[in-house]
Amino acid sequence: MNLSNGKGSMSTVSSGGGWKQAGGDVVSDQFPAGLRVLVVDDDPTCLMILEKMLKTCLYEVTKCKRAEVALSLLRENKNGYDIVISDVHMPDMDGFKLLEQIGLEMDLPVIMMSADDGKNVVMKGVTHGACDYLIKPVRIEALRNIWQHVVRKRKNEWKDLEQSGSAEEGGDRQPKQSEDADYSSSANEGNWKNSKRRKDEEEDPEERDDTSTLKKPRVVWSVELHQQFVGAVNQLGIDKAVPKKILELMNVPGLTRENVASHLQKYRLYLRRLSGVSQHPNNLSGSFMGTQEAAYGPLSSLNGLDLQTLAATGQLPAQSLATLQAAGLGRSAAKARMPMPIVEQRNLFSFENPKLRFGEAQQQHLNSNKPMNLLHGIPTTMEPKQLANLHHSSHSLGSMNMPVNAHGGQGSQSGSLLMQMSQSQPRGQMLNEATGNHVPRLPSTIGQPIMSNAMAGGVLARNGLAENGRGAGYSPITQSSSMLNYPLNNSAEMSGNTFPLGSTPGISTLASKGGFQDEVNSDIKVSGGLIPSYDIFSELHQPKSNDWELQNVGLTFNGSQQSNSMQNNLDVGSSILAHQSFSSGQSNGENRNVSSVVKPIFSTGDATDHVNVHSSGQLLNTFFADNSVRVKSERVSDANCQPGLFPEQFGQEDLMSALLKQQQGGIGPTENEFDFDGYTMDNIPV
Amino acid sequence: MEVGQMQRTWIEYTKSLFSEGFLDAQFTQLQLLQDESNPDFVVEVVSLFFEDSERLLNDLTRALDQPIVDFKKVDAHVHQLKGSSSSIGAQRVKNACIGFRNFCEQQNAEACLRCLQQVKQEYYLVKNKLETLIRLEQQIVAAGGSVPMEELSF
Secondary structure (H helix, E strand, O other): OEEOOOOOOEEOOOOOOOEEOOOOOEEOOOOOOOOEEEEEOOOHHHHHHHHHHHHHOOOEEEEEOOHHHHHHHHHHOOOOOOEEEEEOOOOOOOHHHHHHHHHHHOOOOEEEEEOOOOHHHHHHHHHOOOOEEEEOOOOHHHHHOOHHHHHHHHHHHHHHHHHOOOHHHHHHOOOHHHHHHHHHHHHOHHHHHHHHHHOOOOOOOOOOOHHHOOOOOOOOOOHHHHHHHHHHHHHHOOEOOOHHHHHHHHOOOOOOHHHHHHHHHHHHHHHHHHHHEOOOOHHHHHHHHHHHHHHHHHHHHHHHHHHHHHHHHOOOOHHHHHHHHHHHHHOOHHHOOOOHHHHHHHHHHHHHHHHOOHHHHHHHHHHHHHHHHHHHHOOOOOOHHHHHHHHHHHHHHOOOOOOOHHHHOHHHHHHHHHHHHHHHHHHHHHHHHOOOOOOOHHHHHHHHHHHHHOHHHHHHHHHOHHHHHHHHHHHHHHHHHHHHHHHHHHOOOOOOOOOEEOOOHHHHHHHHHEHHHHOOOOOEOHHHOOOOOEHHHHHOEOOOEEOOOEHHHHOOOOHHHHOOOHHHHHHHHHHHHHHOOOOOOOOHHHHHHHHHEOOOOOOOOOHHHHHHHOOHHHHHHHHHHHHHHHHHHEOHHHHOEOOEEOOOOOOHHHHHHHHHHHHHHHHOOHHHOOOHHHOHHHHOOO | OOHHHHHHHHHHHHHHHHHOOOEOHHHHHHHHHOEOOEOOHHHHHHHHHHHHHHHHHHHHHHHHHOOOOOHHHHHHHHHHHHHHHHHHOEHHHHHHHHHHHHHHHHOOHHHHHHHHHHHHHHHHHHHHHHHHHHHHHHHHHHOOOOOOHHHHOO
8 A cells, every 4th residue: 555645645555355435336446545434523623624634535525513414424325434533522412422323323433533632531432432532633644544443343344254153154255355345245234234124025136236346346235135135034044044045045146155144144243233232231231241342342333233224214213112112011911012023123133243243242132132021021912003113124124024923913013113122222121120021121122122123223322222232233133032932922832933932932033043043142042033932031031131142143142153054043042942941940041052042033934934944943932931031130141042953842941941041141240131021021921 | 025025924924823832733734735626725724713713702701601600511612612723723722722621620710701811812813823824825826926835844
């Protein structure tokens, strides 16, 4: 890369793959020139100076004075920016809040800047996930190197992707170059998340030409493409969704298996995150992950993403969420409203989660856990309306058909449910905390999972996405999980869509998704949103409410699991779950194993099918159901239904307990308190 | 005055502004940013700074004039003024703001008023200087010459 003289313009021919230019073309040789920067500062003088400096560095600059404007710009154009620079002190929104939201929704690197160089402020930047902190007055030299943050992030994403279940990708690992291409998709995460939510998963292969450009062109996961992707995943089933098959199903010219693989990873993470998003703000993440603190950042970003996405999609009006919440809250166990849609949504989200590290997933998990509980308690019959709203995002998720649909058209509901959930997230969180398992929790949790779907964006944001926005990610998942649980509880049939009553519905869904199995971390416990049966959750009664592993459903579950191929995910998860004795009494600690967590049952089509197939999901359900009680109180993180594990229905309880155990074990501090208790427990007629 | 002479005057004047502390290295950065594609960059930024600062100073005056002073608000304004003045290189204004913020923290209204006066003073001083400088530059350009930015490496 030669740094030109003079104004320091950068003309670089780095090896980095192409950066997706604003126009969508891949520019591989120009990097970092053309880096798309969004600058937010209420000080017009600074803004102008920064713009000039950045332009001198050959970056593409967009400036705005207000944080809200910045957010809407980012949302409208999910893949339109590579990095954001924001001032700390702004009149309309705190810079750190913006930072969190961006991290959650779009997962872009954010640089903070301020004339304030106090240690506390800088520390705040670090803890909120800023990738750098510049002291004003900013010199051009400081801006020259900001591209490193973008590359670093991509690299890390790549690593995550590789780590988590890249088994199927095997030697297809792409060199760094391809990373860019693939990572572009991560950059597009928000993008496709939205798209997921907005549209229903359809299997209409689209011609995508992006991938056919140049060397390792960056794949732009547009809304349509993502829809196709999700559709393919759902169709295959989470546990069976391997990149190769997905690729075949998608039938997009120019798309490579690697592209799909990395995207899948992200998706899983996203789902996981969704499920893992607990109501707890930072706490959760902290406690949840335990070690994952680091992951925290990314997690939040994902969550935020979800939320944002959800919010962005605007599909989910706050009201729906509120309604949902109200409904959930109002009803006690009967709330099984949260139909699977949530779960499904979660699935979608999990994809996005791939980016999240496991740790993150956990956090999400936490978040999602909570929601899971909610779902549990919430009657699966979500008001269609609500669901529809929520589902907005879920729809977009693609056929996240909530397995719960079995319950009754939850699918669409899920969307709304999710939305609602996301909204309720804040509440849910609170609820989760509360030991009330009653459904009321659901709303909050739901909110969380939902968040991911679409609302997540908005709602989650509100909830502070688990402070880190993690919740956002989770919400959708959580919801789904809860939803899943419901069915489980109610229907003792784990197989098929019906999520075993006792078992954690979420789990089953997770299981069905199969694909997600991997993702289903222990964190995701039921939340994988896969399992429509909330029952699991309710049954789970996990003492640790937090670790609704479901939440992590989407997320890669405990590292170990990750290695499982997508397909295995479910199986693994389920099997694990299955093995884990359900015994409701099982503490979450043991659930850890279940981390294989049922991946969110993305399977398109009815969840039932998936459930059967992936029994794992069911397992989860059962698992959850079993542990639902526990889950509620504890973190179900472990309860991540490991969809893959239980191919057939194993005792839900086992699953649940396994999950619970995992969750509990894994969760560590129960900050996450998912308070699933509140939810599912009550509702689930164990 | 012929171009060469104007240019020399400009150089001397600029140097004095730096040595007297009115401007700091950040201003040089701005000057270096100016190029053919954006020949009025410095003027634009400086104008923006004037506008913004005057608004802030008015806000500050109003805020400190209240029977009950909202120090948080005052501090926010001062912080912003500090940020923009530092971005433009108006060193003395920036320094005055730093002191000002301390008194805001202490919630000392009287001291804040004094600081405000001081900030205003520094602001008008640097405004004056910058306007002179810009006028000089415009004269040079009008006379067909170019502003010898490169001479600023001192």
